[in-house]
Amino acid sequence: MNGLVRVDSESDIFEKYIGTPIELLFRYHNFAQPFDKFIDAQLLIGMCMDNRKQLKIPNNFAYVLRSGGGNLRHSEFKISYAVAIGGVKCVAIIVHNKCGMVNLFSKKDQFIRGMVENAGWDEKHAEEHFISFAPIFEIENELSFLMREINRLRIIYPKILFSPLYYNLDDNFLYLIADDN
Structure with missing residues (x-):
């Protein structure tokens, strides 16, 4: 996986994340720290809202927003709340x-059929919903989307530390992104 850094030990964590909640996230999830x-x-x-991934983190450790693809567009107020009221800096x-969410348009027919069969929608309404x-x-592409989203949010919240991470479903590990080092 080009551009990804598997984090197997503390020495793999980028220096800018040492002493931050990102380091703790890796310790809890990848290293099974108590x-x-x-x-x-x-x-x-x-x-992402995908049911195949579950982070290993303690209660009260993090606010968690889940959405298709990890897309936080239209979630800025929620981020702002966590920063302003929750005091998060990371x-x-x-x-x-x-x-x-990758190549979503290839799933259009399946989506429409699923909304008709599972939700009771008519085909026209389901298609309009998908198109909208x-x-x-x-x-x-997961990685290019992630870096664009991170860069967009870094402009909006210049004092907040943003960390782009990758969850590999094949080994259930969190990875760093080499382009972010």
């Missing part, structure tokens, strides 16, 4: 391999 107790969230995590956005929302949630 959980500490938290009263307040240490970071906000934006990640945000991790996590994408993963085999994401259903698929462009918002389509991501052509």
Whole structure:
């Protein structure tokens, strides 16, 4: 996986994340470090809604926003709330391999059929729904989308540490992105 850095030990964590909640995230998830107790969230995590991934983190450690593809467009107020009221200074956005939001338009017929059969919609309404929302949630490539999203949010929140991360469904590990070092 070109551009990805598997984090197997503390020495693999980029220096800019040492001593931050990102380091703790890796310690809990990848290294199975025993959980500490938290009263307040240490970071906000934006990640895909996909049911195949589950982070190993302690209670109260993080605010977690889940959306298709880890796409946080239209979630800026939620991020702002976590920063302004929750006091978080660090945000991790996590994408993963085999994401259903990649090449979303190839799933149009399946989507329409599923809405008709499972939700009781008529075909025209289901197609209009897909056409209205698929462009918002389509991501052509997980990593390029992630870096664009991270860079967009870094401009909006210049004092917040944003960390682009990758969840590999094949080994259930979190990876760093080499382009971010």
